[in-house]
Amino acid sequence: MTDILAVQGISKSFGALKAIRNLSFSLKSNEVLGIAGPNGSGKSTLFNILTKVPFGPDEGEIRVAGESVSGLGPRQIVExxxxxxxxxxxDFETLSVIENVLVSMPDSDFRSGKAASRQRAREFLDYVGLAAQQDRPASEITVYDRKKLMIATALACRPKVLLLDEPAAGLSRPEVSEMIELIKRINLGGISVIVIEHIISLLVSVSNRLIVLNFGELLAEGTPQDVIRDPRVIEAYLGPAAAHE
Ligand SMILES: Nc1ncnc2c1ncn2[C@@H]1O[C@H](COP(=O)(O)OP(=O)(O)O)[C@@H](O)[C@H]1O
Ligand SMILES: [Mg+2]
Known part of the structure; x- marks a missing residue:
């Protein structure tokens, strides 16, 4: 399988703080890569760097489908x-649920007229289970529905690689189970996924491979089952005593 994403030696500092240190990893086509790591370990910063929202790396290289994105801006990276x-x-709280999807769709979706573009937007909402909420203001729907709306708006951009930052944080157990199924369905539809999550059961359920960040560095990489048993990973999460119990 080819690498849809290849990250080589990226670093990012905020003043004296090295948030990402010489990080390298790759994502294969159709793979789901899970990312775990303690709070502050640089997970969200990694997504910021990959999408250049708001900044790229200080050094290192990112390739999407073999091509460097170093000269590209955020919009071109989405493209x-x-x-x-x-x-x-x-999401845009003042817009309705369906308007949130419409503003994310590429210009090409609007060439066939208003009715066709609304129909397309409804399909994305239907895919995540939000079609019934389409005319409600985004500010009025539940946290779970807003997470699904964020995913629908991301899907409307036609990703090859979907980056999900804690999609299950704050959800109830049944909602987490549904989120697991949604991520699997998205992946089966041909989209490669990188998912950051603290909920280990989600990472184990959806990931082909897991990496763990600690202080901005790669601490561990492997199958989910191996990584969650790695004493270095347990120590990073729970402290030195836990790893030796
Ligand atoms: N824009 C920023 N300016 C300064 N420090 C930042 C910025 N973004 C993140 N950081 C710092 O970088 C570190 C990693 O943060 P983050 O990537 O959000 O961690 P995680 O998502 O793993 O919890 C933290 O110490 C955080 O305070
Ligand atoms: Mg984060």
Missing amino acids: RGLVRSFQTET
Whole structure:
């Protein structure tokens, strides 16, 4: 399988703080890569760097489908197929649910007229289970529905690689199960996925491979089952005593 995403030696500092340190990894076509790591380990910063929202790396190289994105801006990176959702809900609260999807769709979706573009937007909402909410203001729907709306708006950008930042944070157990199924369905539809999550059961369920960040560095990489048993990973999450119990 070819690498849809290749990250080589990227770093990012905020003043004296090295948030990402010489990080390299790759994502194969149709793979789901999970990313775990303690709070502040640089996970969200990694997504910021990959999408250049708001900044790229200080050094290192990012390739999407074999081509460097170093000269590209955020919009061009989306056009290349790298699309993220955010850790906190970032939909437009003053717009309706369906309008949020419409503003994310590429210009090419509007060439066949208004009715066709609304129909397309409804299909994305239907895919995540939000069709019944389409005319409600985004500010009025539940946290879970807003997470699904963020995913629908990301899908409307036609990603090749979907970057999900804590898609299950704050959800109830049944909602987490549904989110797991949604991520699997998106992946089966041919989209490669990188998912950051603290909920280990989600990472184990959806990921082909798991990496763990600690202080901006790659701490561990492997199958989910191996990585969650790695004493270095347990120590990073729970402290030195836990790893030796
Ligand atoms: N824009 C920024 N300016 C300064 N420091 C930042 C910025 N973004 C993130 N950081 C810092 O970088 C580190 C990694 O943050 P983050 O990537 O959000 O961690 P995670 O998502 O793993 O919890 C933290 O110490 C955080 O305070
Ligand atoms: Mg984060």
